[in-house]
Amino acid sequence: MKKLNVGLIGCGVIGTIIAEAIDKDLSDRFSLITVFDLLPEKAQKICEGMSYPPKISQNFRDFLNHPIDLVIEAASQRAVHMYGVKVLESGKDLMIMSVGALLDDGLLNELENVAREYRRHIYIPSGAIAGLDAIKAASLAGLSKVTLTTTKPPRGLKGAPYIEQRHIDLEKISEPTLIYEGRAEEAVRFFPQNVNVAASLSLAGIGKEKTWVRIIVDPNISENIHEIKAEGKFGNLVCKTENLPFPENPKTSYLAALSAIKTLEEIGRELVIGT
Numbered sequence: 001m002k003k004l005n006v007g008l009i010g011c012g013v014i015g016t017i018i019a020e021a022i023d024k025d026l027s028d029r030f031s032l033i034t035v036f037d038l039l040p041e042k043a044q045k046i047c048e049g050m051s052y053p054p055k056i057s058q059n060f061r062d063f064l065n066h067p068i069d070l071v072i073e074a075a076s077q078r079a080v081h082m083y084g085v086k087v088l089e090s091g092k093d094l095m096i097m098s099v100g101a102l103l104d105d106g107l108l109n110e111l112e113n114v115a116r117e118y119r120r121h122i123y124i125p126s127g128a129i130a131g132l133d134a135i136k137a138a139s140l141a142g143l144s145k146v147t148l149t150t151t152k153p154p155r156g157l158k159g160a161p162y163i164e165q166r167h168i169d170l171e172k173i174s175e176p177t178l179i180y181e182g183r184a185e186e187a188v189r190f191f192p193q194n195v196n197v198a199a200s201l202s203l204a205g206i207g208k209e210k211t212w213v214r215i216i217v218d219p220n221i222s223e224n225i226h227e228i229k230a231e232g233k234f235g236n237l238v239c240k241t242e243n244l245p246f247p248e249n250p251k252t253s254y255l256a257a258l259s260a261i262k263t264l265e266e267i268g269r270e271l272v273i274g275t
């Protein structure tokens, strides 16, 4: 059976789970041939204990020279800006985890155009939320309102530009507190590592200007909770996901990594059907 060669950019918590899945459960359909991270020690760590260790690329040019079929970005919005177009132009498919980057219209258009020109695919896993299938379907008839309420423990929002710029002391918050409300296009800039789901929801539904985001800090919870409410000609939808975060990176939910693995499985199945 033909295998797809995968290259991974970003060796943090999501990258690690994906690499392990390819090494174990998905090894009949995928080979992880190279990994790249700005921090070489992260790339080194991900290779430890793997049955089929990938090569560590020292830089992006080195990475792109490998015979990769599919690049998985699990790094940062900045990484999507820096590498996304080049990946597609070099004839490789691209899976994007830092979906917030796609709310930049210029980048989104360029990625779509280049993907079309080079006949490449861009895959966007559903991430840390449920309900995108229904939102997509409902948008066909017209959605009038879509709201995402994200509730996180203080450590899940640490370091976000919005928190830093406003000098919000997360440790001093003693009860559930609404700290932000605004449009998705702004939310992904203020919370680039926390509300990628707002971007996925915008792209699936009524867009970044009309999708409303509320962020609540709750010191009494340990989960990252995302609640979607939508209204439209189809009726009403309420969809709540209570996600367990990774201990190593509490900003990220386990479900997000699982959604990437599920997307890979589906790509693999197409491959089987196609051969």
Ligand SMILES: NC(=O)c1ccc[n+]([C@@H]2O[C@H](COP(=O)([O-])OP(=O)(O)OC[C@H]3O[C@@H](n4cnc5c(N)ncnc54)[C@H](O)[C@@H]3O)[C@@H](O)[C@H]2O)c1
Pocket: 009, 010, 011, 012, 013, 014, 015, 036, 037, 038, 039, 042, 074, 075, 076, 077, 078, 079, 082, 097, 098, 099, 125, 126, 127, 128, 129, 192, 193, 194, 196, 197, 249, 251, 252, 253, 256
């Ligand atoms: N779609 C979703 O629902 C969803 C959910 C959670 C996280 N995310 C996003 O997925 C991405 C990965 O998440 P994570 O929790 O694994 O993060 P992480 O911080 O644990 O790991 C990211 C890794 O990427 C590396 N990196 C960052 N920028 C880079 C660049 N320009 N080039 C090469 N390496 C780079 C970092 O050094 C780090 O090792 C983040 O952008 C995060 O916001 C998306």
